Amino acid sequence: MRVESYNTLAEAARAMGPDAVFMAGGTLVMRDVNAGTSAGRVVRSADPALTEIRATGDGFSLGSGVTMARVLAHRDLAFLAPVARAVGGPQVRNMATIGGNIFAHHPYGDFAVALLALGARVVLAGQGGAKPLDDLLRERGRSGGTSPIVASIEVPRPRDPRAFGFVKVSRIKPKGVSVMSIAVNLPRDGGRMRGARVAFGAMGPAPLRASAVERVLEGQSLDAATIARAAQLASDGLDPPTDALASAWYRREVAGTHLRRLLEKMERG
């Protein structure tokens, strides 16, 4: 195994290949290094752009190397604080990055679930423009090829902070891994939901949108009947895994209940 360090992200991006993995905070990659199962080359970069936090017109541009602890400490990112706090314990939050979270497999990767619901876009190192996180997560599951380096993430700020809800279901508190996590973004226009986005973590090979639920919510007001219909369709189109924490059956059974509780909490405001 070789470790390669580059000053700039552009150089790091050029160094990537099918035999390489990019290491940010190390909480995922170092596990593999310790177990002797990592890629042949580990690529690192100390590019200061990785840790930048910038306000943009309608949101924020976050360097992919921003840690959970920095999200928690940033006043303007308060809407993301409950999500960052749900990741790991204090040590993990000091190390784990929001970029790395996009590549985490269940039962990890809760932050990416929130980013997906918020409609975040990712900027890849060495490539121009930003693309929807949805696309990157879909591509993530495919094996082979060169994994991209995420340079930064563009996160729209929810117009109304109450429109964004997040819950992580775990068996151990305060620090436990996910049975599932759910993030919901429900922008409203005159009391009706417009552009609703609902994402589940640990309910598929990567964080997934619950399209059936989104269709039920679209154009409706968040009332008991709508919530009931959404809960019924919660696991529609999802592909929950069986692991040491829960079976696929269990995850499917309880998904609706946890979604209902989250929506009811948001309805109460």
Place this chain on the structure above:
Amino acid sequence: MIEFRKEFFANERDDNLNEIGKPTRRQDILGHVTGRSPYFDDHLFEGLLHIRCVRSPHHHARIRRIDISAAEKMPGVVRVLLGKDVPLNLNTLLSLLDFGLDDEPVLSETKVAYKGEPVAAIIAESEAQARAAVKMVKVEWEVLPHVLDVEDALKPGAPVVCDVYPTNRFIYHGKFDHQKLRYGDVEEAFNRADHIVEGRYQMSPIEQAPMETCGAIAAPEVNDRFVCFTSTQGLFFSLGTAAKLLTMPSSRLHFVGGTVGGGFGGKVDSMHEPLAILGAMLTGRPCKYAWDREEEMQVGAPRGAERWYIKDGITRDGRIIARKFTGYFDSGAYTRLSSYAIIKGVGHLPGPYTIPNVYADVFCVYTNRTPATAMRGFGITGVDFAIEAHMDKVAETVGMNPIDLRILNSYRDGDMKAHRRLAKNCALVECCQVVAEKGGVALSAESRSATSLTGGGGERARLPARTATDQAGAVSGFKGGNYARKGGGASGPQPVAMPVAAPAPAYANSPQRPAAPAYQPAATAPPAASPPTPPADTARHGALRFSSLSGFRRR
């Protein structure tokens, strides 16, 4: 929060003791808080080598061939160990206590019986190099059918997990394929009971999960000795095991231990010391063999799973007059300490209750799961869960408050217990009363006035007038006494044949005098059809030392 209820048994206790009842500091606490307590891995050696094992990916498989040629050429590899390199490659932990047949290899040569069983060991300059070389060992497996459920393992035609015990049952006292408890006559009592309550209870294996994983470092010392730093919970146990497997006098082994990063029973199996010392013997260099967390979880022996069937006979007023157990301990692929867990568990039956007729058949069953071992109260915790769950079921059946039911049936001082000892220092009645008080449960007047000091003895001190015995599950071809020879030589007599004896007439009378318990431990009876026994005082040494284990205790 600890609360002392000193009003109970005040005249039996001296509260003016210098240490007991007073807060004190641990003697090792300064080392702990300064990070200087020396755990096994906190000893640095120049040129330390690292051992990692090649493990079975199958639950059950025959080994056709092990090809180590590619692994030997890997960078940093100093030596590859196979079963043939281990001087005595077969052991059972309790052979040191003269209990059970040698059944488990250090490195398996012919077949594996659980997922993760080691078949080869790489010794390399670094752990990373050892890991890389492990992947290069090629093993040709012939996958065999496996069995993962205790009752399935006892069915005719089930895969034979461990050749030493061909019926997948441990052999007790050389006589039976299960441990028996016979006290009174449960069948007779069931016939006159007002209610019969039956239940089935089961628990899963539980991993001890100590913070520090199991491991050992061994190094050549002066004067042809080896030093071994180990995480073991039983230093002399591991020392004896290593001496046996390496066929060397224990005086050549210098064991250092005692500072252990949590054990909870999971660090008595002595898996690491023999291999680390063997590595040091064959390479002349210090060797470390330690599990990573994944190994600790996968191959570290857990508290074994248990399954219990309980049948109670109860009178209308809530007195339990008979209790029958059938128990299955999942020993996993090898014996380790499960045989002993059952001895301990059966001594505990029927729980802390005075029941005049008790029966138990408890099987130590081999399955293709990870071998099970000790863990905090093992042998007791699982059956206690079953017993107490069953007590609630009984209470529901007779329409009694479950705490009243327990107080009614609790041991009182002076009561005869099913293992033929008189109960003393009982306190369950008082515990139940405090629990009821804390939980706001209203007890009956009888329960409130009950004490452990009153109501026992007398008639209740007598052994049953008649105990029904039987020969079900009798075996032949095993010796009753020393199962495994001491001194690291060949193991004891192997089973020649083990036909299950024809069921003897059930409930043959064995009249006993009430005053003096006349129970004869099976092992003291002359074993049927066994080879000549070696001189008693040498061969029995271990058994006598560990007499309470096999029920041989004499007063």
Place this chain on the structure above:
Amino acid sequence: MAKKPVTFMLNGSERAAFAEEGLNLLEFLRRAVGDLSPKYGCGQGTCGACTVIIDGETHLSCLTMAEAVQGRKVETASGLANGKVHPLQEAFMEHFAAQCGYCTPGMLMSAKVLLDHNPSPSRAEVIEAISGNLCRCTGYEPIIDAILATANTRRLA
């Protein structure tokens, strides 16, 4: 395997040693530098026994590449006592906050950073602060008590 020189501050003194490529900070500190106070518990970042302080924040040394501490400040439990035991260590001794002792060095690191940032933590904040450190002897209550007692003593002093 290539080795890289790593120079860093350990408990206030400059240290330099060679790290094999990909070696984690835990093994580097223990084998190359000789500080045995951080412990191996899992190598996966789940137990916290290897917790050290890097530039004032807790990190898992098993998931930190050794070369990443080049030029940085590392603190471990072995450096906590400075001539005399640290008040946290005294409180841990007083409150029976260690049984097997294996989680203790990591626990102390998390507790120290908590009190450095927040001299009067609530019980809930203490629980949150040590939530990344497992104690398998399940002695959490005395540990929480010891940390709260340290904060109280400091407030009074």
